[in-house]
Amino acid sequence: MSKHKKPQGGGPMGHGPGGGNMMMMGQKAKDFKGTLKRLLLYLKPRSTQLIAVFIAAILSTIFMIVGPKIMGIAITELFEGAFQKFQGVPGASINFDKIGHILLLLAGLYVFSSLFNYLQQYIMSSVAQKTVYDLREDVNKKLEKLPLKYFDGRPNGETLSRVTNDIDTVGSTLQQSLTQFITSIVTIIGIIIMMLSISPILTLIAIVSLPISIFAIRPILKRSQKHFADQQRTLGQLNGHIEEMYTGHQVVKAFGHEKKAGAQFDTVNEELYEAGRKAQFISGIIMPMMFFIGNLSYVLISVVGGILVTQRAISIGDIQAFITYSRQFTQPLTQTANIANIIQSTVAAAERVFELLDEEEEVNESATAHLTKAKGAVTFEHVDFGYDEELLIKNMNVNVLPGQTVAIVGPTGAGKTTMINLLMRFYELNGGKIMIDGLDITKMSRNALRKTFGMVLQDTWLFKGTIKDNIAYGKSGATEAEILAAARSSYADHFIRTLPDGYETVLNEEGSNISQGQKQLLTIARAILADPPIMILDEATSSVDTRTEVYIQQAMNRLMEGRTSFVIAHRLSTIKDADLILVMDQGKVIEQGTHKELLATNGFYAELYNSQFSEKEVG
Structure with missing residues (x-):
């Protein structure tokens, strides 16, 4: 293997921890309570603001x-005045002044309710965004600490889905649903108190609907949880597929795999559709069921209330207020049920984020030793390594x-890139040690x-x-003169100056507005600027034309002057002058x-070499 990239079929050399479609198939939220509790811990630093939100919510609700x-x-007041006037009571009239004062007080209460509602929304938006900010920071720090094997074993789109979609789901819930x-x-609570102050009998009728509602929706919530988890999982799977197909669209087209890629997309998209449809359908049953139970309660309250009014047990205004409260009573219950539905999706998303945060990190290091300027002596001493057992x-x-x-040569899968990964300490050794200038690399950060x-x-x-x-990028704080010198040393200066904006030319995300050879010259310039020992x-010249290869080879020769260099090579003609050639096979x-x-x-190397050249060229 010669690419320091995500290997085919899993980890490098095809023996890593699974690749392709590691998507937690069929997995649902394993620890709902634990995940929810852990999510709430992110709100703890903003407990003061949450208390302010809670107080504002209480005041807003009380006024309402x-x-x-x-x-x-x-x-x-209006009814009694009108009724007395209708009955012909002497001096009876409607006291519009008193009614006007009552309505003015009512308007004031609603204004204050709106102000406190605005305040709670304003504070909560800050709490939600800061919480999500902390979550993103933790995820970003975690990604920096994850070993290379984590990324080798998972499609980029899956990790991207956890970092973007799942965290956005958490943020949306905090922003909209918590308040x-x-x-x-x-x-x-407030409505129950107000209803009790009007009529305990009617309150009992209204409250009976609560346990009935909970009993009715509980199995639905439990069933919908699995489908929401499947929805988040398949969304990550779809993102992974799209990311792979988009970044490799030229290869897909070149091999005529558009239909196959489309069919695979349709399969995953169908899974997402089914999971989403089932989740939304099952949770959607909650609303009409709540309305049905609420309407039964409403009818019963109206009948009993009417009887109480005729018996002068309560006033007509109170029964009107109670009916309003009974309707308002079912609304927050419905909202709570709906929020419980949203929380299912949120906890499923949060669990995926926490799974990422719980991934095994690179081996902790307390080593602080470093080489001021390494001479470049490298020793592999009884090194053992494997991706699994x-x-x-x-x-x-x-x-x-x-x-x-x-020079490191050998067939594909021989372990060439693995050797480099060990040297860079992207993976930890199973045994033995690697030393630079006699210093064990595990003693260095x-x-x-x-x-x-x-x-x-x-x-x-x-x-x-x-x-x-x-x-x-190769050197922090590099001066313009150093950048220009590095470009000249890598033979990149000439082509850069032919570009419309020269060194200020902006490369796009893929760097596709310059050629492959030009990109390679820029990476060599970056390495020259870094000036490493x-x-x-x-195999930096494998994908360019012959003329560009000459420039790149010259730049590489200049880059290697006075330095220890490890060259992974497939074309053996490029490493004839190497001081040492390591021939690898099967690790x-x-x-x-x-x-x-x-x-x-006349061994394995000679066989490789002769397979690339004719006897005349060898001679």
């Missing part, structure tokens, strides 16, 4: 709840002197170790930004020596 009672007083939940609870590299022993150019290396890979990586910024070169160094020495032994 008192309204029907006061409206009932106005209706009673509604608080308001609903306060409203339920099976060892792929066994008892590897290699000794590289400072300034040597070491990963950051200090990786600053010792520069890399030029077969697959170039450039980000959206100017050419100057992309070169400067050890270089790693991964082992089976031969090592110079080009002439290896040809003289």
Whole structure:
């Protein structure tokens, strides 16, 4: 393997921890209470603001709840005045002044209710966004600590879905549903108190609908939870497929796999549709069921209330207020049930985020040793390594002197890139040790170790930004003069100046507005600017034309001057002059020596070499 990228079929060399479709098939929220409790811990730092939200919600709700009672007083005043006047009571009249004062008070209450409602929404929006900000920060820090094997074993779209879609789901719930939940609870309590003050009998009738409603919707909520978890899972699967097909659309078209890719999309999309349809349908039953139970309660209250009014047990205004309360009573119950529905989706999303946060990190390090300026001596001493229980590299022993150019050759899957990954400490060893200038790399921090290396890979990586910024990526605080010098040393300066904006030319996300060879020259310029004591070169000339290859080879030769260099090579003609050639097969160094020495032994290397060249070329 020669690509320092996500390998085919799983981890590098095809033996990693599964690839492709590791999507937690059929998984649902395993720990609803634990996940919800953990999510609430993110709200703890903003407990003061939440208390303010709670107080604002209480005041807003109280002012709103008192309204029907006061409206009932106005209706009673109007009814009694009109009724007495109808009966011909002497001096009877409607006291419009008193009714006007009552209505003015009512308007004031509703204004204050709106103000406190605005205040709670304003504070809660800040709480929600800060909470999601903290969650994103934790996820970002976690991604920085995850080992390479995590990314080798999962499609990029799956991880992207957890970082974007799932966190957005959590944020939306906090923003929209939490205040509604608080308001609903306060409203339920407040309405019960107001209803009890009017008529305990009617209150009992209204409250009976509550346990009936809970009993009716509980099995529905439990059943919908699984479908919401499936919905989030398949959404991540769909994102992974789209990301893979989009980034590789040229390959898809070249091999005529549009129909196959479309069919795979349709399959996953169908799964998402089915999961979403079932989740929404089952949870959608909750609303009409709540309305049905609420309407039964409403009819019963109206009948009994009418009887109480005729018996003068309560006033007509109170029965009107109670009917309003009974209707309002079912609304927060319905909202609470609906929020419970949303929480199912939110907890499923949060669990996926927490699963990412709980992934095994790189081995903790307390080492602080570092090399001020490494000379470049590298030693592999009895190194054992495997991605799982099976060892792929066994008892590897290699000794590289400072300034040597070491070529690593072998068939695909031999372990060439794995060797580099171990050198860079992207993976931890099963046994043995690797030393640089006699210092065990595990005694160094990963950051200090990786600053010792520069890399030029077969697959170039450039980000959206100017050419100057992309070169400067190799060294923090690089001056313009250093950037220009690096570009000249890599033979990139000429083509850069032919571009319309020169060094200020902005590359797009894929870097597709310049050629592959030009991209490679920029990555070499970046490595030259970094000026590392050890270089790693991964078949950097394999995908360019012959003329560009000459420029790249010259730039690489300049880059390797005075440095220890590890060159992963497929075209053996490019490494004839290497000081040491390591021949790998099935994770082992089976031969090592110079080009002439290896040809003289007429072994595996000679067989590889002769398979690429005719006898005349060999001679």
